[in-house]
Each structure stands twice: as structure tokens, then as C-alpha cells.
Amino acid sequence: MILRLIFYAILFGAIYYAVRGLFGGGARARGDGEADEGSDDAMIACPECGTYFPRGIGVPGRVRGRKYLFCAVECAQSYRSRGGPPPDDGTPGREEA
């Protein structure tokens, strides 16, 4: 259990630095294929739970080299720990390392 706590602490730290990197850098230097439509108050769906939220308050997370915006840190963590989108109904959750 302690190991699990440490694991989440590290995850949280990584997300924290990702957020700092995004907002601290401030420069929107990337102009390639990233989906960047809409302004900060555009409503987007959380890839984890499907909740709609303003893009500006999204929690950025990087999963398998792709950037996503989540409605909450918890969603970013569970999405990342699974390594992809939630399985569709009927599919039992399987662990992929």
C-alpha cells in the first residue's frame, strides 16, 4: 500500500511539472498536428469520464506521447495508469503494461 502511495505521489509530481511547463513556458510554440481548436472557455469532453469542462481549466496529461486535457487530476491519473481510453462497455478491463 505504501508503494502505491509513493507511485501516486510520483505521478502527481509529474503532472504538476507538466502543468508548470505548459503554463510557465507560456509560449504556444507548437503549431503542428496537435488539436488546438477553440479558446480557453470552449467546452471539451474529458477523455476519461466524458464530463464537459472549459478547456482553460483542463488538467493536461501526456499518455503514450499524446497530450490530453482532463477534467480532474484523478481522471488524468486513471487514464494514464491504464495507458489509454476506458474500455467500451462489455470489455473487461485488462492491464497493459
Ligand SMILES: [Zn+2]
Ligand atoms: Zn474526467
